[in-house]
Amino acid sequence: MTILRARGVVKSYGPTPALRGVTIDVAEGEILAVTGPSGCGKSTLLHCLAGILRPDAGEVTYGEHRLDTWPERMRARLRRTEFGVLFQFGQLVAELTAAENVALPLLLAGTGRREARTAAVAWLDRLGVAELADTRPGEMSGGQQQRCAVARALVTEPRVLFADEPTGALDSRTSEQLLGELTRVVRRQRTTVVLVTHDVQVAAYADREVALRDGEVDPTGLGLTAITGKHTR
Amino acid sequence: MKLTTLLRLALAGSRTDGIRVVLTAFSALLATVAILAALTVLAIPEIGDSVNNRYVNPLLDEHGLRGGTALTLVLLCIPILALAGQCARLGAPARDRRLAGFRLAGATPGQATLVAVAETGVAALLGVAAGLGAYFAARPLLDRPDAAGLRPLPTDVLPEPWQIAVVAVALPLVAALTAAVMLRRVVVGPLGVVRRARRTRPPLPWPGALIVLGLISFAAVIPVLRWYDARAQQPPFALVTTMGVGGALAATAGVILGTGWISYAMGGLLNRLSHRPAALLAARRLTSDPWQGARTFAALLACVIVGAGAAEMRGYFRIMRDLDVLAARRGGYEPQRDSFYLNSMDLVDIAIVVAVVIAAAGLVVAVGEGIVSRRRAYAALVASGVPRAVLARSILLQALVPILPSVVLALLVGMRLVGPLTGDEVANYGESAPFVHAWDTLAAYGALAVGAVLATVGVGLLLLRGSTAVEELRTG
Amino acid sequence: MSTAHVLLGLLAGGRLHGYELKRSHDQRLPLAKPVAFGQVYATLGRLQRDGLVTTAGQDQEGGPERTSFAITEAGRTRLDEWLAAVEPPAPHVTSTLFAKVAVAVLVDGAERARDYLVAQRAAHMARLRELTAVKTDPASTLGDVVAADFAILHLDADLRWVTNTLERVADLHREVHP
Numbered sequence: 001m002t003i004l005r006a007r008g009v010v011k012s013y014g015p016t017p018a019l020r021g022v023t024i025d026v027a028e029g030e031i032l033a034v035t036g037p038s039g040c041g042k043s044t045l046l047h048c049l050a051g052i053l054r055p056d057a058g059e060v061t062y063g064e065h066r067l068d069t070w071p072e073r074m075r076a077r078l079r080r081t082e083f084g085v086l087f088q089f090g091q092l093v094a095e096l097t098a099a100e101n102v103a104l105p106l107l108l109a110g111t112g113r114r115e116a117r118t119a120a121v122a123w124l125d126r127l128g129v130a131e132l133a134d135t136r137p138g139e140m141s142g143g144q145q146q147r148c149a150v151a152r153a154l155v156t157e158p159r160v161l162f163a164d165e166p167t168g169a170l171d172s173r174t175s176e177q178l179l180g181e182l183t184r185v186v187r188r189q190r191t192t193v194v195l196v197t198h199d200v201q202v203a204a205y206a207d208r209e210v211a212l213r214d215g216e217v218d219p220t221g222l223g224l225t226a227i228t229g230k231h232t233r
Numbered sequence: 234m235k236l237t238t239l240l241r242l243a244l245a246g247s248r249t250d251g252i253r254v255v256l257t258a259f260s261a262l263l264a265t266v267a268i269l270a271a272l273t274v275l276a277i278p279e280i281g282d283s284v285n286n287r288y289v290n291p292l293l294d295e296h297g298l299r300g301g302t303a304l305t306l307v308l309l310c311i312p313i314l315a316l317a318g319q320c321a322r323l324g325a326p327a328r329d330r331r332l333a334g335f336r337l338a339g340a341t342p343g344q345a346t347l348v349a350v351a352e353t354g355v356a357a358l359l360g361v362a363a364g365l366g367a368y369f370a371a372r373p374l375l376d377r378p379d380a381a382g383l384r385p386l387p388t389d390v391l392p393e394p395w396q397i398a399v400v401a402v403a404l405p406l407v408a409a410l411t412a413a414v415m416l417r418r419v420v421v422g423p424l425g426v427v428r429r430a431r432r433t434r435p436p437l438p439w440p441g442a443l444i445v446l447g448l449i450s451f452a453a454v455i456p457v458l459r460w461y462d463a464r465a466q467q468p469p470f471a472l473v474t475t476m477g478v479g480g481a482l483a484a485t486a487g488v489i490l491g492t493g494w495i496s497y498a499m500g501g502l503l504n505r506l507s508h509r510p511a512a513l514l515a516a517r518r519l520t521s522d523p524w525q526g527a528r529t530f531a532a533l534l535a536c537v538i539v540g541a542g543a544a545e546m547r548g549y550f551r552i553m554r555d556l557d558v559l560a561a562r563r564g565g566y567e568p569q570r571d572s573f574y575l576n577s578m579d580l581v582d583i584a585i586v587v588a589v590v591i592a593a594a595g596l597v598v599a600v601g602e603g604i605v606s607r608r609r610a611y612a613a614l615v616a617s618g619v620p621r622a623v624l625a626r627s628i629l630l631q632a633l634v635p636i637l638p639s640v641v642l643a644l645l646v647g648m649r650l651v652g653p654l655t656g657d658e659v660a661n662y663g664e665s666a667p668f669v670h671a672w673d674t675l676a677a678y679g680a681l682a683v684g685a686v687l688a689t690v691g692v693g694l695l696l697l698r699g700s701t702a703v704e705e706l707r708t709g
Numbered sequence: 710m711s712t713a714h715v716l717l718g719l720l721a722g723g724r725l726h727g728y729e730l731k732r733s734h735d736q737r738l739p740l741a742k743p744v745a746f747g748q749v750y751a752t753l754g755r756l757q758r759d760g761l762v763t764t765a766g767q768d769q770e771g772g773p774e775r776t777s778f779a780i781t782e783a784g785r786t787r788l789d790e791w792l793a794a795v796e797p798p799a800p801h802v803t804s805t806l807f808a809k810v811a812v813a814v815l816v817d818g819a820e821r822a823r824d825y826l827v828a829q830r831a832a833h834m835a836r837l838r839e840l841t842a843v844k845t846d847p848a849s850t851l852g853d854v855v856a857a858d859f860a861i862l863h864l865d866a867d868l869r870w871v872t873n874t875l876e877r878v879a880d881l882h883r884e885v886h887p
Contacts, residue, residue: 176844180845183845200837
């Protein structure tokens with residue numbers, strides 16, 4: 001069953017077109033990798049699917065809802081409750097402890113302090129960093145920070161997790177650990193994952209791959225517009 | 234390093250750096266004008282007995298009052314310096330990265346610091362030059378003797394040339410030295426300045442002791458004067474000034490440093506009382522960097538202290554005038570129409586408002602800088618669904634929660650400083666009345682300070698929308 | 710090794726003498742080990758026996774190096790099959806990949822090479838996913854994981870080369886067909 005759908009999504013940053021009409025379907029429960037060289041529009045596609053950005057043209061559908069027509073307020077609520085978001089770095093608030101960072105989405109939803117903290121610590125435990133609950137991000141390593149970020153993205157038990165190069169700043173061993181934990185947890189929760197990466201080894205953790213090039217889907221998966229000069233479909 | 238290379242490196246920068254240079258130059262301009270004005274007042278020669286009869290305003294005309302006027306003008310430099318200090322922090326992360334780039338290219342740490350100092354020095358030099366230009370251009374323009382030949386401003390007097398030269402040379406040097414001192418803890422390595430979250434010790438309330446000491450020192454001036462008076466001796470000028478000015482400065486420093494403790498304590502209180510996320514964010518930010526409030530609000534609080542003192546003095550003069558009217562009615566003569574003292578208090582008020590405006594400018598810079606430097610974290614929060622309203626509320630709380638108690642403290646300190654001067658009873662021409670605190674003016678100053686903070690936070694929040702745009706999240 | 714197929718590919722462009730075949734092989738595949746004369750002639754012998762090449766030309770007395778060889782229809786068919794087939798992804802297939810692409814470009818130009826590379830990449834990706842699953846499986850032993858790592862790294866390298874080559878092939882095509 002398709003949980004997320006994009007149809008002919010177009011998005012430009014000023015005069016630069018980032019997406020030129022992308023159509024993809026994301027099935028529920030799958031881990032989908034979006035790959036391609038830098039500048040091909042992968043992150044922009046992710047932002048459009050997650051409702052962080054509104055496309056200039058085209059449709060983005062989540063379940064039955066048309067995200068591209070929703071106001072920011074409603075999209076923000078969706079991002080708090082049903083979506084989880086994970087970036088390469090810079091997403092934890094430096095002044096809050098790990099547990100407070102993870103509990104933040106719950107607090108925003110109105111959950112009580114104690115309850116939120118319990119849930120936060122449980123998630124940190126699932127990711128193997130329970131002992132860091134009262135440490136600040138600046139006192140942790142990159143890998144540990146990313147695990148806390150994963151915990152924060154998953155604490156609301158979202159239906160879809162959007163990850164943009166989550167291991168980009170980590171070394172290969174730490175990446176492997178993080179991806180291993182992440183896939184284990186999301187498969188158990190049956191969370192759908194859209195994973196943007198330029199690294200083929202990271203893409204191999206997914207069930208399926210969609211390649212982008214120059215703002216369009218590349219069906220050959222090789223990042224190549226047709227040799228004949230016409231666009232292959 | 235050749236001078237031209239130094240200049241080229243110092244002035245290489247983005248738009249933020251340009252803004253920093255402009256603001257530094259502007260502060261230098263204001264400081265130059267203020268100091269030159271003070272010097273001009275001091276240069277007015279003493280003609281005649283106690284009055285020159287050359288100027289409209291007795292503040293300039295009477296020999297005894299000129300010192301005070303000059304001092305006030307010099308004191309205006311304090312908020313100007315605070316503004317300059319805030320400006321120096323503008324865009325600091327980008328500048329640090331640039332300096333690190335120089336180091337990577339082979340500059341020594343001393344050379345990297347020199348480049349940063351040179352930028353401040355050049356900006357200050359430009360400002361001083363502009364200030365000199367403004368001063369000399371304004372002199373003939375403002376030279377308007379009225380019908381009686383009295384001038385509103387001392388435009389017929391010029392400070393000694395050597396004094397002007399000293400200002401022109403010393404101000405940029407002082408600016409550069411200050412920049413060097415502020416950078417002494419920043420060791421610019423080739424990899425840049427890495428931010429590690431240090432757990433700072435919570436600030437202790439020892440500034441309270443500083444306040445008390447300052448108040449005592451200031452209050453002791455009058456008994457000391459009386460002591461000397463009783464022995465018909467002239468009190469040593471140095472001693473009296475040190476006690477007076479030193480006491481006032483100590484008390485002010487105590488209030489400013491006390492803001493650190495207040496921020497920390499209020500942060501803890503907020504954390505315990507409110508469970509909303511906006512409050513949590515604000516509380517944590519306050520406890521993890523309590524000195525930020527002290528740095529940001531220093532100039533404003535100094536203005537509030539002075540304002541409170543001025544308010545009390547104004548109340549004192551008002552009562553004096555009322556007594557004067559009473560005495561006149563009793564004695565059957567006309568009371569003095571215009572109270573000189575009350576009029577000069579108007580001027581003092583104007584000076585204070587100007588200082589508050591300058592301090593507020595420094596606030597805008599600080600608040601804006603705080604938001605812009607956190608933009609990646611804010612953008613990530615917005616992307617994960619935190620409403621911008623929650624972020625805005627947290628920024629507002631972070632500013633308001635420490636400022637309210639600090640302003641109250643500053644008002645109280647200002648009142649206590651002036652207390653010994655006003656006494657409990659006011660006596661004039663045989664009439665006496667109890668001294669009443671000028672609550673209305675005090676409240677007005679308090680409201681002005683808090684209003685300035687609210688306004689600057691409001692302006693800073695305008696930056697929030699731009700800072701949380703998704704472009705901040707782009708990694709590639 | 711697929712020396713046999715490479716020789717077939719070289720002959721697809723026209724008949725060549727035995728000596729020229731050896732030289733052409735080393736020239737086209739400079740990274741492979743230079744093939745020994747003996748191996749060339751032995752392979753030619755097998756190909757001839759299987760009916761995939763024939764001898765042609767007058768100079769039959771002088772030995773294999775002076776004989777000229779030509780590809781047969783059967784040979785062409787076999788070559789086509791080889792070019793269309795995907796190599797099962799494994800660490801040791803790198804040289805075969807390279808040989809195949811070199812020959813494909815030679816024989817049929819960029820279009821053929823591209824089609825092959827597209828298919829090969831899909832196979833590589835599927836294998837990569839399998840190996841990654843082995844790595845994350847809690848039941849895998851250390852030996853399993855180490856072997857999986859080895860294979861993954863080699864396949865990753867292959868894939869990078871595949872992507873690169875496609876860029877170059879596309880450039881070549883644009884060059885030839887502006």
